[in-house]
Amino acid sequence: MNVSFDPASLRRTVVEMAYAGNSVHLGCAFSIVEMLACLYGRHMRYDAADPRDPARDYLVLSKGHGVMAQYACLLALGWIDRGDIDSYFQDGSRLKGLSDAHVPGCEVTSGTLGHGLSVGVGLALAAQRRSSGQRCYAIVGDGELNEGAIWEALMFAAQARLANLMVLVDANGFQAMGRTDDIMALGDIGARFSAFGFDVATVDGHDMAALSAAIDGLLAMDNGRPKALVARTVKGKGVSYMENDNAWHYLRLTPPLYEQAMRELGSLV
Amino acid sequence: MRAAFSRALAQAAARDERVLLLTGDHGYALFDEFRKLCPGQYINAGVAEQNMVGVAAGLAKAGFRPVVYGLSAFVPVRVLEQIKIDVCYEQLPVTFIGDGAGLVYSTLGTSHQSFEDIACLRAVPHIDILSPGDPGEMTAAMDFALGHNGPVYLRMGKADLGAVHNGVPALRRGELIAARPGRHPVGFIATGSMLKTALAIAGKIDAPVWSAPWIKPLDEAALAQAVGGCRALVSFEEHSAAAGLGSALLEALALGHPRPVLRIGIGERFSTTCGSHAHALREHGLDLDSVEARVLPFAAQWGPA
Numbered sequence: 001m002n003v004s005f006d007p008a009s010l011r012r013t014v015v016e017m018a019y020a021g022n023s024v025h026l027g028c029a030f031s032i033v034e035m036l037a038c039l040y041g042r043h044m045r046y047d048a049a050d051p052r053d054p055a056r057d058y059l060v061l062s063k064g065h066g067v068m069a070q071y072a073c074l075l076a077l078g079w080i081d082r083g084d085i086d087s088y089f090q091d092g093s094r095l096k097g098l099s100d101a102h103v104p105g106c107e108v109t110s111g112t113l114g115h116g117l118s119v120g121v122g123l124a125l126a127a128q129r130r131s132s133g134q135r136c137y138a139i140v141g142d143g144e145l146n147e148g149a150i151w152e153a154l155m156f157a158a159q160a161r162l163a164n165l166m167v168l169v170d171a172n173g174f175q176a177m178g179r180t181d182d183i184m185a186l187g188d189i190g191a192r193f194s195a196f197g198f199d200v201a202t203v204d205g206h207d208m209a210a211l212s213a214a215i216d217g218l219l220a221m222d223n224g225r226p227k228a229l230v231a232r233t234v235k236g237k238g239v240s241y242m243e244n245d246n247a248w249h250y251l252r253l254t255p256p257l258y259e260q261a262m263r264e265l266g267s268l269v
Numbered sequence: 270m271r272a273a274f275s276r277a278l279a280q281a282a283a284r285d286e287r288v289l290l291l292t293g294d295h296g297y298a299l300f301d302e303f304r305k306l307c308p309g310q311y312i313n314a315g316v317a318e319q320n321m322v323g324v325a326a327g328l329a330k331a332g333f334r335p336v337v338y339g340l341s342a343f344v345p346v347r348v349l350e351q352i353k354i355d356v357c358y359e360q361l362p363v364t365f366i367g368d369g370a371g372l373v374y375s376t377l378g379t380s381h382q383s384f385e386d387i388a389c390l391r392a393v394p395h396i397d398i399l400s401p402g403d404p405g406e407m408t409a410a411m412d413f414a415l416g417h418n419g420p421v422y423l424r425m426g427k428a429d430l431g432a433v434h435n436g437v438p439a440l441r442r443g444e445l446i447a448a449r450p451g452r453h454p455v456g457f458i459a460t461g462s463m464l465k466t467a468l469a470i471a472g473k474i475d476a477p478v479w480s481a482p483w484i485k486p487l488d489e490a491a492l493a494q495a496v497g498g499c500r501a502l503v504s505f506e507e508h509s510a511a512a513g514l515g516s517a518l519l520e521a522l523a524l525g526h527p528r529p530v531l532r533i534g535i536g537e538r539f540s541t542t543c544g545s546h547a548h549a550l551r552e553h554g555l556d557l558d559s560v561e562a563r564v565l566p567f568a569a570q571w572g573p574a
Contacts, residue, residue: 054332101359107330109354118320119355122327129333152320159315 003048003076005037007208011238012265013072013085019258021089023097027248029069031172031205031233032139038211039137039168040073051079051104057134058123060107062116063141063170064099065249067106071095074105114147116140117167121153124165124226135164135219143175146184151196157226158197166218166227167198170205172235174246193228205231239264270428273404274366275299277411278336282307285334288415291325292338293318295368300338322348325363326355334362334415340374341367341383345422349389356420357395363421364414370400370426371462371507372540375549382549384535387484388512390422397442398485400424400506400514402464403433406482409440426507427462427546433480443488445495451477455568456499460484460514463505463533463555470561474568484514492518493526501529501571503564507555510534531567533560 014029039059047053051074061070074080080095080103087093095103098111107123110116120138127134144150157165169189173180180186190200199221201214211231218227235249236242239261253261279302282288290303291312304311314321318339325335337344344365345352356363367386374381390398399414399421401407407425414421438446445458449468453476459467460481471478479495496502504515515532522528535553542552550556554563 109358112350112354114319115323115351115355118323118351119327119330121320122324122329123331124327125324126328126331126333130331149319149323152315152317153323156314156317156320156324 003041005041005073005076007033007037008238008266010037010069010072010076012262012267013075014068015239015253015258015261015265017068017071017085017088019253020086022252023068023089024250024252025065025068025097026251026253027174027236027242027246028063028065028141028172029067030237030239030242031235032063032066032170033069033238034206034208034211035139035168035170035231036069036073038208038215040077042212043215044137048077051077055132055134058107058120058136060116060120060123060136060138061099062108062110062120062138063113063144064110064116065141066139066170067097067099070099070106074103077105079105113141113144114149117150117153121157121162121165124157124162125160127164128160128162135166137166137168139168139170141175142169142171142173142180142186142189145169145186145189146175154193154196154198161224162226163222163224166215166229167193168229168231170233171230172233174235174249176249178246190228190230193230197225198228199223199225200228200230202230202232205233206237270401270404270407270425271299273407274411274425275302277408279303279306281411281415282310286310287332287334289328289333289335290338291321291335293321293343295340296338318343318348319351322351323355326351326359326361329356329361329363330359336364336366336415338366338368340381341370341386341424342381345386345390346383349393352390352396352420353393357393360395360419362418365420365422366425367422368425370424372546372549372553373427375540375546376543378543379539382540384507384509386422386424387508387514391485391512391517396420396422396485397483398422398424399482400426400461400484401482402448402459402461402480403431405432405434405437406440406446406480408437410482413440413442424461430462430465433464433468440482441491443483443486444491445479445481447477447495448480449478451475453477453568453572454498454500455503455571456496457503457505458496458514458518459505462507466555466557466560467503467505469557470564474565474572476568481514484517487517487521489521489525492521497526499528501531501567503531503533503567505560506534508534510536529571531564533563
């Protein structure tokens, strides 16, 4: 099965479902598109025919607010279908506005921030105990790093020498109500992870080649330390009027804005 | 009772390598046997309870059977959201042990005293709440918890009160256990550490006593049948009188089998002074004399003319 994870196509799916469901959280979905495309398309080992394959690598979306970008990948995989996208937020539909572990392909129920990473640490620990070779990739937001539970999880991961855990930080510089620097400044995120015992790489989170090389580089460090990839990203990436405008954490698409977004993302319609 | 708990846990872990113990840096001496028998299955997750519960959820998703140990003030209360979202929503087989429940930490004060743990969990779907009343019930409760394919909270309160039953009683999920027959029309239902208090008062008026090892679920039909001959009931718990055993009984009986229930438990207050467990019970009106002073008039009101 040859699945394509083209970022523009994934973003179009996000726009379509946000428009269909009159949903918010577009900006935080767009900043993780390349990360997801890279993980699903190049690095994760899984059975494309079986989202519950017990030998799979895990993708834990701890920042559940970006879930529409993951849904776009799950659609590409055929784990959800077009009807799920078109009926987003309709009465009785199954895809929620935050990651939900009942959806095939979503490993955790998140959105209450600071939960998913710990569950991912548990998954990585289970794999380590069984020497199964499985890896866990956990995507956290920079805003999510406000949560104390994140730092509990990082300490545990380093102590347990979970070299099969990679934390990918979506460093888009914003959180719900403004810039992270103005709300809970993190300074050098990589230095913080390094101080917590992680191998760290920092990379342009929208450059697929750079992302991929950084992931490979981290995995090549066979030293028992957990890995962290700080992805410098742009909230709202891909649609001009959303980029770095934090209002798109909450704004909804009008018909003209929907059409403009689809045009900018290469839709021929 | 603590010995029964730690023995049951160590034996289960020795039988089944999927059983892992996670502790938030608590349990001094309690896990010596476990660590000797199964050192590789012991995980001290540090003083970081939220992460500990998330890790347990991940382990359970991958097929392990984690047992999460903490003081009941922290597990489940501090980590209620992790229990709800990470464990109960997916109905994962994680057993939570809340030790020192009620007023056990009488000298340490409000941070370690815990009489809201049952109340917190009663509204969370899919988790069983067990509160064993003697070592035999503890052994049976552990046996259930480690074999159950879903989340369980096992409450361990004042644990040195001795045995009530002969050996290990047979537990049926959601049902009471008869602890004492009696001819008085007011029946007593007690859980955990208050079972002995209920038995002591029952002896004076020949009231029947049941132990309630299960708070949730409560089998309504079995409950109605067990107490069908009682005109009124008294519930006993070292927990808030709101949203604990007494409330659960009232709710279970309200529609089909309504009857008055006097709820003996902790009221709308925190402890204000320091002292022994017996002192803390007196402060909250849960010592034998105080309880008797409330129960006997109630029993007389509903008792034989």
